[in-house]
Amino acid sequence: MTLNQPTDSQPNPAFFPRVSVIVPIYNGETDLPDLIRSLLSQTYPKELVEYLLVDNNSRDRTPAILEKAEQDAASQGIKLSHLTENQIQSSYAARNQAIQASTGEILAFTDADCRPVPQWLNLLVEPFADPKVGLVVGEIAALPGKTLLEQHADRQSTLSQKATLAHPFCPYGQTANLAIRRQVLEEVGLFRPYLTTGGDADICWRIQRETNWQLSFAEQAIVQHRHRTTLQEFRSQWQRYGRSNKYLHELHGVKLRPKLTPQTSLYLISRWVLKELPTTSIKVVTGKAAFGELLSTPINLYGTWYRDVGQQQAQLSEQAKEIEWLQKPQNK
Numbered sequence: 217m218t219l220n221q222p223t224d225s226q227p228n229p230a231f232f233p234r235v236s237v238i239v240p241i242y243n244g245e246t247d248l249p250d251l252i253r254s255l256l257s258q259t260y261p262k263e264l265v266e267y268l269l270v271d272n273n274s275r276d277r278t279p280a281i282l283e284k285a286e287q288d289a290a291s292q293g294i295k296l297s298h299l300t301e302n303q304i305q306s307s308y309a310a311r312n313q314a315i316q317a318s319t320g321e322i323l324a325f326t327d328a329d330c331r332p333v334p335q336w337l338n339l340l341v342e343p344f345a346d347p348k349v350g351l352v353v354g355e356i357a358a359l360p361g362k363t364l365l366e367q368h369a370d371r372q373s374t375l376s377q378k379a380t381l382a383h384p385f386c387p388y389g390q391t392a393n394l395a396i397r398r399q400v401l402e403e404v405g406l407f408r409p410y411l412t413t414g415g416d417a418d419i420c421w422r423i424q425r426e427t428n429w430q431l432s433f434a435e436q437a438i439v440q441h442r443h444r445t446t447l448q449e450f451r452s453q454w455q456r457y458g459r460s461n462k463y464l465h466e467l468h469g470v471k472l473r474p475k476l477t478p479q480t481s482l483y484l485i486s487r488w489v490l491k492e493l494p495t496t497s498i499k500v501v502t503g504k505a506a507f508g509e510l511l512s513t514p515i516n517l518y519g520t521w522y523r524d525v526g527q528q529q530a531q532l533s534e535q536a537k538e539i540e541w542l543q544k545p546q547n548k
Contacts, residue, residue, distance in 0.1 A: 231345040235265045235337060236320030240301075240310035244328035245277040247442065251328055252285045256294060260337035267296040268314035273305055308407035308415040311391070312540045315406055324395040330439040331359060332393075339437035340395050350400040350429025351420060353377050353389030354437030364508045365450050365515070366443045375441055377433070380417070385470045387431060388420035393439045398542075400429050405539040412536070414460035414467075421468055447518075454519040458526025466532045473527060476520050488513040 237255065241248070255267050267289070271278050282298035289296035299317060301310040307327075315323060322341055326332055336354065343352045356375045358366070381387040394416065404422045407415045423429055444450045464470045492513060499505035 231342065232261055232264055233321040233341065233344065234319060235260065235322045235324055235341060236314070236318035237265060237267045237324045237326070237337070238311055238314040238318065239267070239269045239326055239328060240272050240307040240314075241269060241274065241278055241282070241328045242272045242305075242307070242310075243274045243276045243278060245274075245281055247328045248278065248281045248285070250331055252281075252289075252296075254331045254333075255296070256289060256292065257334050258332065258337045259334050260341070262292075262294050265295070265337065266319065267294070268299055268318060269296065270299045270301050270310040270314050272307060272310040273300075273302040304409050306409060306412050307391075308411050309409035312406045312409050315401065316543055318398075321398050322395055323398060323401070325391040325393070326439050327392045327441075329442040330356075330392050331442075332439045336393075336437050336439060339434050340393070343432035343434055344395070344397060346430075346432070348428075348430045349432045350397045350427065351389065351423055352395045352432045352434050352437075353381060353387075354393035354395070354439060355433075355435050356390065356393050356441050357438050359440045359442050361443055361445075363445045364511065365447070366445055375443075381433060383417070385464075385468065386417075386421045386424055388417040389431075391416040392441060393437065394420075396423070397429070400427065401542050403427055405541050407540065408536060408538060409540050410533065410536040410538060411463065412459070413456045414463045417460070417464055418467055450515075450519065451522045454522040455526035455529075458523040458528070459530035460526075461523070462527045462530035463532045463536070467537065473523065475524050475528075476517070481517060481521075484513060484517060 239251070239255075244251070258265065269282055269285070271282060279298070279300075286296050286298045297317070299313055301313040303309070311325065322344055324337060324340055340352055340354045343349050355377050358375075375390065375392065377389055377393065380390055396419075400423055404419070404426055407419055411418065420431070424431060444453050458473070461470070461473050465472050493510060496505055496510050500507055500510060
């Protein structure tokens with residue numbers, strides 16, 4: 217594996233391959249208006265990009281919003297297609313549906329709760345000018361948040377790709393901001409359609425461990441991400457992280473996360489009460505820290521506890537090990 221770090225973040229004006237932007241969506245009516253505005257505001261040449269938005273069996277107004285978006289985009293000369301994946305409830309199956317329908321040389325991925333900046337595609341695609349680069353990882357930043365949990369995630373740089381690129385097993389990028397050369401998928405296959413979490417690491421690791429394609433980090437290719445706002449969403453997120461750890465352990469032999477013991481929990485809570493809380497309280501009173509910083513340790517412990525629950529309960533099915541393969545195009 218080779219990690220390329222571009223020295224120049226400016227797009228190469230001579231390099232504009234055809235791009236397919238792929239977004240899986242489940243019950244996305246709240247996020248879709250802002251997402252669609254962000255996509256239609258991209259500065260990449262509109263005649264060279266298609267947007268494939270895949271409804272993964274939503275139960276809200278997602279289908280109606282996508283149908284209208286397709287019409288509105290067409291009136292602007294932009295190709296935006298509304299696809300459906302209602303057989304398999306998995307974002308990876310939805311992504312595969314779009315990959316099979318795509319025409320781009322480069323496949324760029326983001327999510328419904330993300331807001332790509334206008335230059336996102338230009339900057340994400342530019343490293344592919346190097347013919348050795350097979351996948352490019354962009355950065356994920358937080359949308360401005362008002363709730364305590366959103367602000368906590370921002371301070372912790374939750375979802376920053378710098379953390380996943382530093383993974384001790386092998387670097388990877390999250391599908392909230394990831395691009396893959398089509399030729400690479402012809403060699404290693406698509407996402408595992410029945411996998412429900414961890415598929416981004418899985419496909420990046422397959423590419424790097426099975427081929428000579430290089431990974432590049434486009435730090436200025438930014439999407440802003442909406443962080444979780446409620447304890448239920450936060451708990452679900454960290455349980456999913458735990459399941460992902462277990463699945464990747466079974467698929468690739470990654471070490472399981474060590475379980476948080478009662479002794480460690482007691483130590484961290486005691487340190488928080490006796491040391492961190494008094495010190496941070498003074499900083500809050502003097503305006504040197506936000507109120508939410510008082511609760512950083514309990515929030516982190518809460519997330520870790522539920523990550524442990526997810527890891528313990530996860531069971532990878534045989535079906536989830538299957539890899540889908542790229543079909544030959546039919547008169548596109």
